[in-house]
Amino acid sequence: MRPYEHLPHRHPFVMLDSADITEEGKTARGIKRITSNDMAVHGGDSLPQAYLLEAMAQISGIASSRKGGSMLAGLRDIRFSGTAYVGDTLELESTLERTFSGLYFFQCKALSAGSVIAEGGVILYFDETA
């Protein structure tokens, strides 16, 4: 699916090229090709970690299967173990672990060239009164 079908984000701040909900309301997978003309790369040779975290938050938003916006409320126990370079295809996976009081806790993983380069917990807030 096109990420913007599930996210309010628009170019150039969409950090996913495509995504699929693999289990409704629970898990999603997506990819992002790292290109030199990407705003996030900004003339460098790799995707900065801040944008990597944004990509993890966006795939988590899609995993929730909720349309519309959420806010990134927290990141927990994030471990970086590699880098996504220009030319790589970044793979993202997120699984919803628990919801409580409008907060959604996901376990998320980012892989590049088949190796995990970042993983950890993502917390999103959805306004359930909206």
Place this chain on the structure above:
Amino acid sequence: MEREGLIEELKALIIKSLKLEDVLPADIEPADPLFGSGLGLDSIDALELVVALEKKYGIRIPDEDVGKEAFASVNALADYIIKNKP
């Protein structure tokens, strides 16, 4: 598990899972509120506590209303676990 032992275990779990680096178990008064004026925990802490407690004790805190009762204090949390542990 006896209640006093559970209370001490819960204090340690709260400190560890919420990474309260400046808090010692002895600083947590079992009757004090966990949220707001007590330990000053917030809604994200509540979510993290729910995840940690469900993993460790196999209990279920289904919604905010039950959470308010269970998280009233460490004493209330111990009572909730004793009552609802599978």
